[in-house]
Amino acid sequence: MSALAYGTAGWLFLVGLYGIVTSRNLIHMVICLTVVQSSTYVLLLSIGYRSGAAAPVFADIPPGSRAVDPIVQALTLTDVVVEATVVALMLALAVQAHKRFGTLDPNELTPLRG
């Protein structure tokens, strides 16, 4: 199970990178970047999971009972917000790039070389 959980996180990181490297479209590339980022959510939450434990909400369970790690969840929440902002900024850049270049293919955006 450890191999599956952590392996999925590593796999998503690499698959997302593969998507970025082979991407021919900036919007596709931005979405692949979110796959890379989702790998960090999976890793954080997998690390913080505790077998048989409840969610860290002590409204339903008595205080002090066995619960999963609330810290990694708070970190992941921050991470999710970062995702939304990065996507927004990059899509804006993609939109403007399309206006200027008439294409979204990063291979064809070429004013900066050498």
Added chain:
Amino acid sequence: MHALIPLPVILPLLCAAVLAAVNQLAPRWATDAMGLACALAVLVLCAVLAAHASHRLVYWFGGFHVRHGVAVGIAFSVDRIGAGMATLVALMVSAALLYSVRYFDEVGSLFGALMLVFLAGMVGFCLTGDLFDLFVFFEVMSVAGYALVGYKIEEAGPLQGAINFAITNSVGSFAMLTGIALLYGRTGALNMAQIGAALATHPADGLVTVALLLIMVGLLVKAAIVPWHFWLADAHAVAPVPACVLFSGVMVELALYGLARVYWSVLSASLAAHTADLRAVLIALGLLTALIGAVMCCAQRHIKRLLAFSTISHSGMFLVGLGLLTPAGLAASGEYVIEHAMLKGALFMAAGILLHRFRTVDEHELRGRGRGGDPGLRVAAAVFVLGGLGLAALPPLGVFFGKSALDGALTPVPGYGWVVGVLVVGSALSAGAILRVAGRVFGGWGERVPRHHEVLSAVSELPETLSPHDRTPAVMVAPPLILLIGGLVVGLFSGLRAAIAAAAAQMADRASYVAAVLGGHAHAIPAPHTPVVTLDFLLAAATVLGAVALAVWALAAPAVWWPLERVQGVATAGIVVLRRLHSGCVNDYIAWLVAGLAVAGAALALA
């Protein structure tokens, strides 16, 4: 004193929110004044903190103190290097804000808001003592940086530069977060002192090594170390000048500071057995960067891009100092960073004066156009000549003292004495390119090569202010002049070297860091002492002569003695290949990022 610690972060954030809220309501002069006043206030606050941080200042947000050896909340743990870097950041932001008073008419106060958030992110990055908080501030400055680079949406270049910057840096920051997650999984802690204490009991294993690798790559992407450097030249070439001043002057260096912080506060004890391997990897990366950056610097004709490659080259030299993993190396890099930041800031501002006047920063198009004229151009000329000489370490000005400290730190480490020779070559090349620009633009020397030359690259650029000008406003002249003078003479203050040495010893002292944050007692380690010796003058003289000779040779373009023709042919072919690798295509950059990560990781794992 303690009450002041959160203010340099909170104040600019609140000011930024106010600036965004009053956008287009308040007059421009009022918002400019507010932004500048805020940056100056942060400058004063950070300077006060730096002056009082001879004993670490620890501030617990939310009032949550350590409980049973576990940090409950987030701490800022301020030492002199951290507060000193924050002071430098605030100084550069103040200068950039003053310089940009005449800029950015279109977006009202939003530009100021972005700059202040950028400032807050950088200062927070310097002061925090929590690993995840470090990541959050890293992201704050990244997000502000993406928007600043892409500011000139009218043109194709800035968009591409911003896209390359954003995607490369995002991948780097996710690698860094993965590394942080690994360390959390091992230690169950986020406070750096606590992680360090937990790791210190065992020698490093696979998890610690890989976590170090991932965090290091995330930071070195931002520090523009080869092969993760590609984005920087693209971003700098196209970003507005005030943003370039900050990116080159402090942001790149901050990433290296982050690496030093993570190494010294968290990992140094557990990596003690692997110090030699890590040193070899870091110094190899640093030297590669110093040389490739310098060669690429010589091959540019777009002045901002040329300066960007000079920054890459210098970033490599800072990494060499840092990579020694000794307090003396850390101190040397610290001293070098201060001198370089001011000179490089002044150089970018001078390039901005040229852009403002002539609507181009192409070295060849500007040939001879900077001659004579008014104070603005004279200041620009002085900045290019003296800045170039200062970066070549003309004794006793500019980076001479930082460079001599670096030489002094390198010589005692067995096996690394030869590195000083490589650094001379790197410095001479990049400084020579700057002097060449000075000679061509302000002296009118040398030939004028048309565009699309195979070695020299060209990037078109529109001006950043509306309509061409025949006068340079005073606010664009004063900041580069102040930074130039500051950068040239700051090393002469005799107290500076001792203060930085003491600060480096404080930062490298993991035991007392843990004691200050988690409670307990530790003996401080002694400060390194590196006097200036004759060798330093010889090396500096060699660098200056090399730089001047290179500039003269490039401008005079004499007929080459026939045995050297072969060499020249090979060199040109090499440069062409190198330039082709800088393809401007972000897909390539990510492939290089992963390749660099794998190679550095293999070197660390197999050593």
Added chain:
Amino acid sequence: MRELQAALFALLALGGLAVVLTRDPLRQALVVGVYGLLLALLFFALQAPDVALSQIVVCTVAVPVMILLALAKIHGGEHDEEDRKSSPEGEPR
């Protein structure tokens, strides 16, 4: 519980691959929505309801809306692409 988690991890690994291999951005916007929901389900299974809620609002509303609007802009802009190209770069400044 273990089986559910294992199944979700495996599905997620496949889902990530599917997102990356869907080269058409419009279709990809939909696939990534499904992928986001899978993530949210996994977060529920990992006892992280707070994160799951965030993930749902971000992946099913916030991000797809931005992607679709960006695509709308780009496809809408394609019609006048020709007349932009026919007129040289010297737009009035």
Added chain:
Amino acid sequence: MSERARLGLFLGAATGMAVLLAWGMAGLPAFGAFHGAYALLIDHVVVAQRHATDAVTAVNFDYRGLDTLGEEFILFTSVVGLAVLLREQRSERERPPARAGEEHRFQGASCALRTLTLLLVGPLVVLALYVDSHGALTPGGGFQGGVLGAAALLLVFLGGGYLTMRRLSPHRLVELAEAGGAAGYGMIGVGGIVFAGAFLKNFLGYGTAGELISAGTIPLLSMAVAAEVSGAFVLLWSEFLDQALIVRRG
């Protein structure tokens, strides 16, 4: 680099990276067997110390409130950045603004569907407020509720059209809510300095755990975040919407 060379470089490097990641992750505790000291401590003290029953919200807004301040300003910066990046360009200024008089409706939607969409707005707003206010008690909080609140406005657009949406949320007001929310979070933190001696330190009574008004400053911070987040997403979407609706006439 040719695409083949690039792919070859990447695949080779990715294999190496996969090995490295596996090597590093092998050192993690087995899945489900983690017991981090930090988390255990928080789980034990959160209800007694903070009277908040949702530990994640307590960590977000209290124990690690500074991270959330940073997070809010990341969102704030992206909104400012988007306004800068998608601003009207000099070359676009000449043309008439977005066909001023015209209603842009959700094309192809029948009248019934539009009505249904609008009917959903009310419940969504109620849900958003619920999620906002119960952050300290149950899963949810300012961020989730904030996005839901913004989504309610999006439904107005789908059902009623662009101009209705703009009328309901005047741009200036949303901008003020956004900046005010971000600043408000900071100001509550400053309140901690003034009344309790440390930034973001709680300075209100904790109340009874489980009640709506409890957990000290957490509900206030959560509301500030909700204002900031809903403002931010409305602004982000409407920037893209403006782009999509501008009909380019070069």
